[in-house]
Amino acid sequence: MANEVLHFDGSRWVGAPNRYWDGRQWVPASAIHIWDGDAWRGSRPLAVEFPSFIASRQASFSEVDTATLPLPSGVRLGDVIVSVCASYGDSTPTPRALSSLMEAEGAPARPDQSLTFDPTKLHLKASMYEWTPDRGMDVTWHVSGHRDTNSIVMNMVYRQADTAVLPAEPIVDYTTAMDTDSMSLQAGTDHTSLYVVLALSKELTGGQWPVGFTNPVDALGRFGEAQVHLMAAHTVGATSSPGTLQLDATVPEVAAALITIPGRPPADGRGVWILGDTTASVLGVTTYVE
Incomplete structure (x- = not known):
């Protein structure tokens, strides 16, 4: 001040x-003015159409009831945090009261959303919130009531998102497949699209994202006899599929979740040219060159 x-x-x-x-x-x-962690500011950073991915931190946990992961260094006031937790156990992971995702016991700051593989009970849950200093510098997930539960947590930071319209349910859409070595990714919505892929396999070591994806993040965990891969990458939003994720092994189960990082609507109301997007980037119809 x-x-x-x-x-x-x-x-x-x-x-x-x-x-x-x-x-x-x-x-x-x-x-x-308030100190945002980097500079004195009189207001939050202005939102842009395509919020930037800043940094990530990820780790795997085993034989714990809770999984706590620090946020990446350099987080600033007004940044948006997306925390993703994959776990294997009887119950779906939930943010704890001590977590920066929670304001009070049983009252999440932002609703979270999950998907579950059947019959393996492999869970994926995501939560999104705006960071302020009072929310703390780590995220804690309650992964199960049993100490033999395994989990992977990813914390990702985005800057200049439109914090006024953060979604109540971060996962916009998800798709699953079985016994495959590739997955066609679902169409994006708008702004910055975060794709999070969860794969269960003993042989998988990685995957090749389609052209145009940036900032890939990868984490590996072992859940019992199986290996679990949590992969994430980013592209700009589009109304058609951005392509196919190619895996380097055939996996019994795989899921792709889409999370939109909201940004500012374009000032002119017109679309942005996206190379290879035959639906959203049609010259003279959806996109104009000036």
């Missing part, structure tokens, strides 16, 4: 313009 300066005018103390330290000198503050 800016410092308040007073001076005596001969009869009373009166206020002078607020100032704040910008790292080099005291400068006038036109409004109250």
